[in-house]
Amino acid sequence: MSARRDATPPGAVAPGPAALLAAAECVLLDFDGPLCHLFAGRPAAGVAARLADELRRFGCDPGVAAGATDDPLALLQKVAKHYGDSPTTAHAERCLTAEEVEAAADATPTEYALDLLDALDAGGWRQAVTTNNSAAAVARFLGRHRPAARAGAHIHGRTSDPGLLKPDPHCLVRALESTGSAAAAAVMIGDSPADCLAAQALGVPFIGYAVNERKRRALEDVGARRAVRSLRGLVETARQRVQLEEPGVGPLPAGVRG
Numbered sequence: 001m002s003a004r005r006d007a008t009p010p011g012a013v014a015p016g017p018a019a020l021l022a023a024a025e026c027v028l029l030d031f032d033g034p035l036c037h038l039f040a041g042r043p044a045a046g047v048a049a050r051l052a053d054e055l056r057r058f059g060c061d062p063g064v065a066a067g068a069t070d071d072p073l074a075l076l077q078k079v080a081k082h083y084g085d086s087p088t089t090a091h092a093e094r095c096l097t098a099e100e101v102e103a104a105a106d107a108t109p110t111e112y113a114l115d116l117l118d119a120l121d122a123g124g125w126r127q128a129v130t131t132n133n134s135a136a137a138v139a140r141f142l143g144r145h146r147p148a149a150r151a152g153a154h155i156h157g158r159t160s161d162p163g164l165l166k167p168d169p170h171c172l173v174r175a176l177e178s179t180g181s182a183a184a185a186a187v188m189i190g191d192s193p194a195d196c197l198a199a200q201a202l203g204v205p206f207i208g209y210a211v212n213e214r215k216r217r218a219l220e221d222v223g224a225r226r227a228v229r230s231l232r233g234l235v236e237t238a239r240q241r242v243q244l245e246e247p248g249v250g251p252l253p254a255g256v257r258g
Helices: 017-023 044-058 072-083 087-104 113-123 135-145 170-179 193-202 213-221 232-245
Strands: 026-029 126-130 186-190 206-209
Touching (some): 044 087, 113 126, 126 170
Parallel strands (some): 026 186
């Protein structure tokens, strides 16, 4: 599989985010970032600290469980790298899942994310959530905000093997299989270099969600060529398809956001 299949030939103009979405048959969505702020009410640094404390109580090497990171996923990967497929790694994953499910109860939808889900549903796109977070957390969030969303039928989250977290494309492969979609006919919307690298590995076109220049530069550093600061433009693009099928549907009113 080529990591450059999404590259634009020299001299050609790269299609913008709107064109990529309009051309796609399937949309793969990252969760924490593009769809919600998962730890808005339960800060990630606190989650990582509680996870480290629990692992020490479980008997994890203090050096491994040391709260050297504010990123609970990074801590899980650290534990998995040290212990491999073991009861300690499994315990760490279960504890992180419990924290994420709790966080999902208070997670704040990303601006325009719910509008995007509505517009994608109305426009007939196949959808899946492809995330390094737990599927249970995604299900809880969607159950609160959009229980009938098509994306909810195809949630591909973290497995018991942290080695398969993005940038490994495992969850994207599962999403393409479950939706019956070809990589070239899909598009991934994500906010991290790991999202972009996973999409590149399969030749899935990628739209970066970068709310600031730091995130934009991080995506560009791994080859992302298209990024948006807001999901609003993608909502409008999706609604254009709906308007063609349902002429009475108008554009998104100013100030309306998910």
